[in-house]
Amino acid sequence: MTTIHLIHGEPAAAALRQALQAREAERRAETALAAAPAERVIALADDLTVGPLRDIDEAGNPGAVQRAAFWQRLGGVSETLAQDDCAALAAVEAADAHVVIWHTHDAADQLALRRICYRLRTAPQRLNEVRLAAGDLSGPPDAAASRLHARLPDAAPISVLRITRLALEWQEAKFANGEMRRWRDNTFTSGTWADLDALILEILDAAPPVNPPAAAGAPWLACDTLGAALVRGGAGFTVGEPVVLWRLRELASAGELRLRDDMCAARASTAGTGEGAAAHRSHTALPHTAAHLSLPR
Structure with missing residues (x-):
């Protein structure tokens, strides 16, 4: 079965892809092992710590339009990143793949974790996580990839109780709809x-x-x-x-x-x-x- 890895930010996603490629090379070197299942990495780009959140997960993604207007007002980022994340999460929901959420203790990562748990709350058996330390993604790309490679075996299921709690906290954050969110x-x-x-x-x-x-x-x-x-x-x-x-x-x-x-x-x-x-x-x-x-x- 395919495994989908979700992580916040393209630099982190690039390091994770490199780590997965290194693991695949190691597996291929072990001829006695069967081929590994396919794995994909999706980078979530929208910084959920700022801007409006209400209706972001509703049908038709009306909240994505509001967030696009917010990012357009700021400038300097792609105005489609909110819609891109909505489309990516919808595709993950529609699939039956195992999901691994990689997150640090950073506020943006913690909000992304809660959003994914909310979106997949009806399929809790699919959800896994890797809890990263603050320094795991720092430094040169090769160094970050090496640290993520060492953390690949740490992927662990998220309990149903925790998924439920995190999903509720995401709902609370959307309802509050503050200008920014502090962790x-x-x-x-x-x-x-x-x-x-x-x-x-x-x-x-x-x-x-x-x-x-x-x-x-x-x-x-x-x-x-x-x-x-x-x-x-x-x-x-x-x-x-x-x-x-x-x-x-x-x-x-x-x-x-x-x-x-x-x-x-x-x-x-x-x-x-x-x-x-x-x-x-x-x-x-x-x-x-x-x-x-x-x-x-």
Whole structure:
């Protein structure tokens, strides 16, 4: 029987294909073994941590249209990725193959896991998983492929009880339909763009002073530097470059920061100084209340 491997992101999928090819080469070298069953790898591209989710799994995929409009607004990604994922999952549902879900503890992976469990909840016997460590997909492609090759024997069935719980949590996430979804302490909460904007401004305010001191203005931070700092600062999910750039453009339009052509950002001219920093601290705090989406485990 065919085995379908589902994993989030094309780089991870490429490493997994390489790992499976290495295992197939090993099997062929063992002439006493019968031919291995066919295996496919499907990369799920849609980052479910951001944007609307409601109706994403309904007949006709009306939610995919909403997500396409969201990604079009941001730019920098394929507008068809939501529809592509819907089509891929529909094909998996229609097949009778065993399914292996590869996931890390990253928020996007955890949401993809829950979505797949929801889509295949009526065929729980098909579902298996490999729980990856954070570093299993890091580094050069060959290194990631080698680590995934070592994890191939770890595929294990998902219990019916866990599938049911994960499917319910996906339903809760869709119903909440927050602007973004944060993964903290094994719990999803919904958040707003205002939360993310406040964290971006906090990071820019806390950036080291310009060196040498004679240089004028606040320090400039690159988009990728800001993205990594957002994760360390408690964003609760890996903030992709399209999202970071979109929020930087929005904040620049509001006069909160300056944005260069190379997509480096700095606080507006008054920020970073004693007077500007005090004014920023005096702003009304943005609400951080979040809808509870799943039970802690």
